[in-house]
Amino acid sequence: MPRRLLGIIAAAFLGAATVTATAGTATAAAAPAPPITAVDFTGIVALSNCSGSLVRTPTAADTDPALVLTNGHCYEGGEPAAGQVITNRASSRSFSLLDPTGRRTLGTLRASTMLYATMTDTDVALYRLNTTYARIQQTYGTPALRLSLQHPTAGTDIRVVSGYWRRIYSCRLDGFAYRLRESQWTWKDSLRYTSECQVIGGTSGSPVIDAASGQVVGANNTINEDGGRCTLNNPCEVDQSGAVTVRPNIGYAQETYILAACIAPGSVLDYGRSGCLVPRPAASAARGARR
Template identity: 80%
Template sequence: MPRRLLGILAAAFLGTTTLTAATAASAAPAPPKAAVDYTGIVALSNCSGSLVRTPDAADSDPALVLTNGHCYEGGMPSAGQVITNRPSSRTFTLLDPSGQGSLGTLRATTVLYSTMTDTDVTLYKLNTTYAAIQQNYDTPALELSLAHPATGMDLRVVSGYWRRTYSCSLDGFAYRLREDQWTWKDSVRYTSSCDVIGGTSGSPVIDADSGKVVAVNNTINESGGRCTLNNPCEVDESGNITVRPNIGYAQETYILGACIAPGSVIDFNRAGCTVPHARRR
């Protein structure tokens, strides 16, 4: 994960037809899936990321960019380290919906939050608002889901760095995911088709049905190693270790989304905010 810095539209399904003794009727079609493209996707110098907002964010709020903790420009936070409200001038390339072109450059003012403890996230506050980005680039932000994701979800992992999209299902959850010195809680496990590579770190993991961000992509077991760098392992409640070679993982984002207050600030006292901070080390 850190070495390579995992850092170098579906149509509606038609229901089946059921024959009865008197008539033949077809099931109602399922609702169409959200169109998942590169809208709201950004590229970093070493990772991927996304322009995000909470459901109740105001258009006048400073916009936010989400990526991984291990993509933080100051270096990977150590286990137990939490960074908040640190000045930043990092830039992000905003992609067009096709992913083939760039709409412009966005710039941060602040690292609102960054950690690799319990989760693997960095959240940047930009020097512009959601309304200004919409006006200048005709681009909305992706919405952060505030609900725990569910097994079986149809997922899209959208990489701005590689301009590539992976499709898979949510296979399940790792009670603890351990990699080198870091341990992450309740991690999303992909099915094998999301065989993410270096540079996809920080990609939003999007529920293809709702179009909402449910997690942030962060690692894959590269070579079957056991709990080592680039080879995460799963640890259950009893301490039993399972290694799943070539299986990728992501960190849920609803626990961070709950911390974002009006004005694009972090409030650790908000209901549902469970990310670690200084008082919880």
């Protein structure tokens, strides 16, 4: 996980089916769902050390500031400690927006705010950009990926799309880890891949995409590299009775519907929204406890 960010020097670049993106008319209303096509690099971004994706909720308006999703451990300020939630930090982080084939960079997107980052219960970071969905569509012909608001289903055919390596992994959701422990961090209800998704360093933050719906259901974050037990880069599963299982060379991701539910109009976070299950920053948690 964290030490896997720089990746391995050599990686194969895989081609993907090319689709032609068309610019739509910007409106204040939520855009209709795009037609389902083969998963490619549309909406995928590369970070300096990780992967990520341009995302929106089903009800987002075209005029809302655009959002980029990646892992919490990809945060430029360093890995959040266990129990730490970081919110609303000014950021000028840049993201390279890829074309549908993954062979070209269309342009650079830039953050204005790091909205949310944590490695507690989950491993996610969400950035608000200094431009809107409409402007990105008009400039690059690129729509954002849709965030699912539903818990994913075991057996789902998925794609893990890495902007850093410009590579697509194909496998299925094997199931869910009640708790996934790696070094000081513990994550809840993590997605477990089948063995075909042999993710590597630099794939951290890649969206996990439901191949049938085209929606984002998770953020790729780790794999057990050496068969180690609950150590850095060697996560282990812990069941409800406390029993530990080690699955060498099996990768994992963190569910994103629990964060997607928190996104309110205007691309802000509202922890009081129904279905918002991510850990809250200390001040928000204290206010909630007083209600």
